[in-house]
Amino acid sequence: MAVSINDVKLPDIPERKSLLLDLHVKSLETYGKDKNDLEYVMSEYFRMNGVYWILTALKLIGKEDKLEKNEVLEFVLSCQRPNGGFGGNIKNDPHLLYTLSAIQILAIYESLDKIDSDKVADYIAGQQQEDGSFIGDKWGEVDTRFSLCALASLMLINRLERVNIEKAVDFVVRCMNFDGGFGCVPGSESHSGQIYCCLGALAITNRLYKVQADVLGTWLCERQLKSGGLNGRPEKLPDVCYSWWVLASLKIIGRIKWIDADKMKDYILACQDEESGGIADRPGDITDPFHTLFGLTGLSLLGHYKGEIKPVNPVFCMPEEILEKLGIKIYLLR
Amino acid sequence: MHGRVKVRTSEEQAAAKKLEREKKIKKYQGVTEEIYARREAGSLDEELLKLTETLLAWNPDHYTVWNIRREVIVNILTYSEVEAKTELFKRELHFLEMCLKVNPKSYGTFMQRRWVMSNNPDPDWKHELALCDLFLSYDERNFHCWDYRRFSIGKSEISPMEELEFSQKKIESNLSNYSAWHYRSKLLPLCYPADTLLPSVSADSSSVQEDKLLQEFDIVTNAIFTDPNDQSTWFYQQWLLGRAHKEERLLFFMHFPSNQMLLLVFNQPVNKDLLNEVQVLISGNILQLEWSAHGSPPTWPCSLWTAVLISVDTSVNLECRFRERALNLFTSSVCAPSVNLEEIGPAISLTAAKSGVLHTHCEAICELLSIEPDNKWCHLTALQLRWAIDPDSSAAKIMDHFSALEKEDPHRKGCYQDMKSKFLIETGIPSFLKKRDFSHLNLSGLGLTRLYHTHFFSAVSILDLSNNRLTNMQGLSVLVTCQELNLDGNLLTEVEEDILFLIRLRILSLKSNLIEKEDSLLLLEKIDSIHQLNIEGNPILKERDSSLLINLFSNLILNCGATSTS
Numbered sequence: 001m002a003v004s005i006n007d008v009k010l011p012d013i014p015e016r017k018s019l020l021l022d023l024h025v026k027s028l029e030t031y032g033k034d035k036n037d038l039e040y041v042m043s044e045y046f047r048m049n050g051v052y053w054i055l056t057a058l059k060l061i062g063k064e065d066k067l068e069k070n071e072v073l074e075f076v077l078s079c080q081r082p083n084g085g086f087g088g089n090i091k092n093d094p095h096l097l098y099t100l101s102a103i104q105i106l107a108i109y110e111s112l113d114k115i116d117s118d119k120v121a122d123y124i125a126g127q128q129q130e131d132g133s134f135i136g137d138k139w140g141e142v143d144t145r146f147s148l149c150a151l152a153s154l155m156l157i158n159r160l161e162r163v164n165i166e167k168a169v170d171f172v173v174r175c176m177n178f179d180g181g182f183g184c185v186p187g188s189e190s191h192s193g194q195i196y197c198c199l200g201a202l203a204i205t206n207r208l209y210k211v212q213a214d215v216l217g218t219w220l221c222e223r224q225l226k227s228g229g230l231n232g233r234p235e236k237l238p239d240v241c242y243s244w245w246v247l248a249s250l251k252i253i254g255r256i257k258w259i260d261a262d263k264m265k266d267y268i269l270a271c272q273d274e275e276s277g278g279i280a281d282r283p284g285d286i287t288d289p290f291h292t293l294f295g296l297t298g299l300s301l302l303g304h305y306k307g308e309i310k311p312v313n314p315v316f317c318m319p320e321e322i323l324e325k326l327g328i329k330i331y332l333l334r
Numbered sequence: 335m336h337g338r339v340k341v342r343t344s345e346e347q348a349a350a351k352k353l354e355r356e357k358k359i360k361k362y363q364g365v366t367e368e369i370y371a372r373r374e375a376g377s378l379d380e381e382l383l384k385l386t387e388t389l390l391a392w393n394p395d396h397y398t399v400w401n402i403r404r405e406v407i408v409n410i411l412t413y414s415e416v417e418a419k420t421e422l423f424k425r426e427l428h429f430l431e432m433c434l435k436v437n438p439k440s441y442g443t444f445m446q447r448r449w450v451m452s453n454n455p456d457p458d459w460k461h462e463l464a465l466c467d468l469f470l471s472y473d474e475r476n477f478h479c480w481d482y483r484r485f486s487i488g489k490s491e492i493s494p495m496e497e498l499e500f501s502q503k504k505i506e507s508n509l510s511n512y513s514a515w516h517y518r519s520k521l522l523p524l525c526y527p528a529d530t531l532l533p534s535v536s537a538d539s540s541s542v543q544e545d546k547l548l549q550e551f552d553i554v555t556n557a558i559f560t561d562p563n564d565q566s567t568w569f570y571q572q573w574l575l576g577r578a579h580k581e582e583r584l585l586f587f588m589h590f591p592s593n594q595m596l597l598l599v600f601n602q603p604v605n606k607d608l609l610n611e612v613q614v615l616i617s618g619n620i621l622q623l624e625w626s627a628h629g630s631p632p633t634w635p636c637s638l639w640t641a642v643l644i645s646v647d648t649s650v651n652l653e654c655r656f657r658e659r660a661l662n663l664f665t666s667s668v669c670a671p672s673v674n675l676e677e678i679g680p681a682i683s684l685t686a687a688k689s690g691v692l693h694t695h696c697e698a699i700c701e702l703l704s705i706e707p708d709n710k711w712c713h714l715t716a717l718q719l720r721w722a723i724d725p726d727s728s729a730a731k732i733m734d735h736f737s738a739l740e741k742e743d744p745h746r747k748g749c750y751q752d753m754k755s756k757f758l759i760e761t762g763i764p765s766f767l768k769k770r771d772f773s774h775l776n777l778s779g780l781g782l783t784r785l786y787h788t789h790f791f792s793a794v795s796i797l798d799l800s801n802n803r804l805t806n807m808q809g810l811s812v813l814v815t816c817q818e819l820n821l822d823g824n825l826l827t828e829v830e831e832d833i834l835f836l837i838r839l840r841i842l843s844l845k846s847n848l849i850e851k852e853d854s855l856l857l858l859e860k861i862d863s864i865h866q867l868n869i870e871g872n873p874i875l876k877e878r879d880s881s882l883l884i885n886l887f888s889n890l891i892l893n894c895g896a897t898s899t900s
């Protein structure tokens with residue numbers, strides 16, 4: 001049985017040969033201004049993530065003033081629930097996914113003093129289970145994504161010691177697979193998004209030596225397809241968001257040179273929308289802040305457009321300058 | 335956000351669409367608001383259950399609405415009779431099945447199904463497995479469904495052996511079903527656990543009985559012949575080959591009286607606990623020593639350990655004991671054990687059985703390669719097998735595979751170059767150690783892009799790494815006895831902290847690299863022993879007046895092209 005190689009062909013559009021930064025700023029800035037956008041309305045429950053994507057993208061290109069800081073801070077603080085956790089929006093329940101985004105936003109605005117760190121840490125530490133895993137909220141879903149959310153949040157508010165690090169690491173290592181990758185829970189198949197989360201968790205806990213860097217690196221660089229784009233698992237289509245999950249993972253394990261940086265750039269640029277700005281998952285699709293951010297961070301990790309996009313931290317997906325200010329230093333593999 | 339194609343529409347169409355969208359938005363927002371309002375009012379009843387149903391059918395990842403739905407179910411259960419309870423669970427499972435049909439990859443829906451089944455007083459796990467089979471038949475790679483299947487298996491009385499057969503069937507029907515190969519790698523250690531488990535991660539193939547593991551090569555060969563372009567089988571084979579798990583051994587025992595330093599080098603990074611098993615004796619008396627890791631980030635396992643040893647007569651006999659072996663130092667500063675390289679080296683050790691199977695497998699692949707000389711996966715497979723079976727005598731062929739890979743698959747050049755570096759260094763270790771003369775080592779002009787296993791060279795005095803393609807100083811920190819280091823003609827952009835661990839370094843040559851920043855050169859000031867530095871042909875000299883640099887390094891011989899000072 002022949003394997004059908006899933007890939008796309010890049011369109012030959014002259015405008016997409018360069019980075020359309022001004023258009024991207026415009027699209028990030030106006031995203032959500034049209035309240036009649038069905039997609040926007042349907043995504044209200046994870047608005048916290050959305051704000052983090054937009055703010056981080058703007059901050060990386062020095063245009064964070066396009067967002068109204070006080071408005072954003074007010075929104076973030078209004079999403080904190082009595083138990084210390086943050087919801088995805090004002091009427092939504094607390095969850096680790098949104099707690100991390102909230103803390104990242106506060107960190108970027110250098111406003112972490114606006115929250116009671118101990119209270120947030122109480123909430124996060126309360127999500128850790130006996131086996132070291134973390135549940136996303138009180139309903140008990142376990143996933144290595146939540147391990148990263150918990151550990152990254154705690155690191156940003158300087159409360160890492162509030163959880164059992166040894167157990168947290170053990171759980172992540174139990175999710176390691178034959179290909180060196182990681183899945184959602186022990187037994188799950190490797191997936192680039194999950195790999196990024198697990199590597200991030202191991203980096204924050206200073207346990208990256210537990211990773212089989214060459215085995216995993218081989219798997220990760222095989223995610224690059226002929227088009228230059230990256231997929232998340234074997235035989236899947238390329239997608240700009242994997243230029244974050246895969247590239248950040250390769251960066252963390254010191255193997256980013258294992259993919260073709262120029263081809264990757266061509267792919268990301270081809271996913272731009274030269275009319276309304278923004279970056280999409282694949283060429284010709286509708287753009288959104290999520291893919292716009294991860295297109296820009298991908299370019300940053302590869303060292304493209306150094307003058308225009310600031311260096312991004314591969315573990316926290318935030319500008320390096322913010323982590324430096326917080327005094328956070330993470331050992332990566334080289 | 336995924337896979338939504340941007341379509342151009344006429345103004346008329348756009349206006350009609352807009353109207354339609356506005357209606358939808360109004361309805362969606364209306365339902366959402368009502369759900370929140372009813373929850374706030376505490377009306378966790380059938381009516382709210384219906385509202386959440388409407389919304390979730392529309393937006394199955396709305397986590398708060400799922401939470402509310404669970405609250406309602408919990409509430410209804412508190413006052414329902416047994417029959418009504420059963421009916422409620424049945425209805426919920428039916429609703430979830432409908433949701434899955436609309437969106438079979440929703441985290442929220444699978445999460446709810448787990449929750450419902452965990453709380454269901456009368457769970458029918460057979461039905462769940464049938465449901466998984468159905469959804470896997472639509473999409474055999476749906477990882478949500480695979481995970482839910484494993485969850486259901488865990489609750490049913492189904493043995494790993496039956497599951498192994500299931501994975502076999504899945505592979506037989508489609509060889510590139512990566513999910514099924516993955517599952518196999520998880521099941522084999524459960525079905526056929528190896529007798530002796532080396533300390534390793536659970537994902538390692540050494541946890542499987544060898545004969546069963548070797549049988550897997552038949553499946554792999556078969557699969558490669560059926561579809562030589564499939565990557566699943568290659569990753570699986572890589573796992574079957576396993577990694578080199580060696581017992582911890584001492585490579586070197588060294589004493590540098592002038593640095594008041596004792597040094598141990600292990601064949602692999604080890605944790606500090608292991609140092610408790612080490613005894614150092616001076617003229618028969620045990621020394622109390624505090625060991626510290628040398629050159630690794632704090633708390634990481636490390637292959638080099640040092641301890642302070644003050645004012646010891648160089649003619650005295652020092653003995654180091656570790657696991658029934660003793661190393662003695664008498665008048666010399668370095669002691670290397672005469673051990674079997676198989677035992678300590680980084681290469682995989684093969685049993686006769688494994689070697690035989692790999693040989694047969696390799697012959698088959700080479701046959702295939704003669705039909706498909708440009709096939710990348712065939713080259714990779716053959717390369718990996720030859721490397722495992724007999725790296726020395728097949729070195730030329732292995733290098734050919736590397737060339738073919740770089741040509742056929744240029745995007746991953748970086749990966750192949752690093753692998754080649756590893757191969758060249760790994761195969762160089764036995765001859766270096768056998769020679770037992772550690773005065774110098776020449777690794778120049780090999781095209782090395784990354785340094786591997788450098789702790790095997792930690793006893794060398796003069797090291798030539800010139801004319802390679804190194805981009806950073808990773809791996810150099812273990813070269814603790816190195817006095818002369820030649821890094822000319824590499825791609826280094828800065829001097830990194832690794833160099834500070836070379837406490838005996840006297841001569842450092844960094845000619846023709848890409849060093850730009852002065853502050854990284856300043857690090858070198860921290861090495862007291864250094865007295866000769868060559869930085870000719872680096873970009874830093876174009877931007878900086880070399881006389882300023884000469885002033886900075888006034889107490890050493892600096893060669894920066896134009897002038898030399900002493």
Ligand SMILES: [Zn+2]
Pocket residue numbers: 239240241242281291336
């Ligand atoms: Zn995407």
